[in-house]
Amino acid sequence: MTKAELVERIAKAKDLKGDVTKKAVNRVVDSLFGEIRRAVSRDGRFAYPDFGTFEKRRRKARKGINPQTGEPIKIPATQTVAFRPAAALKAAVGGKKG
Numbered sequence: 447m448t449k450a451e452l453v454e455r456i457a458k459a460k461d462l463k464g465d466v467t468k469k470a471v472n473r474v475v476d477s478l479f480g481e482i483r484r485a486v487s488r489d490g491r492f493a494y495p496d497f498g499t500f501e502k503r504r505r506k507a508r509k510g511i512n513p514q515t516g517e518p519i520k521i522p523a524t525q526t527v528a529f530r531p532a533a534a535l536k537a538a539v540g541g542k543k544g
Contacts, residue, residue, distance in 0.1 A: 449475065486527055496534035503528050 447455075453475055457468045485492040486500050493499040507523040 494532075496532050498529055498531040498535055501528050501530065502526075 453468055453471045456462070456475070457466060457471045458464075482492050482500060486502050491499055491501045503526055505524045505526055508521050510519050510521045511517070512519050
């Protein structure tokens with residue numbers, strides 16, 4: 447699903463009964479993901495019940511190999527974001543619960 451498809455579905459949701467425009471939904475979606483990004487950056491995590499948790503993680507520096515030359519290289523440490531799905535989301539997509 448793309449952002450445009452998400453906005454379209456939310457704007458047409460039965461519980462909203464057409465009370466909200468796509469433009470307004472687009473602003474809300476942008477704001478929502480902006481807040482998630484800020485929370486992960488600032489607090490190190492963002493959790494939403496029955497969906498999952500986004501968490502900032504540090505990847506250690508490691509050795510690698512340049513695939514073109516075969517020479518060893520140093521890969522520096524970096525920050526990344528991991529997502530851990532909640533049990534309810536796993537169950538919804540057919541995964542094991544727990």
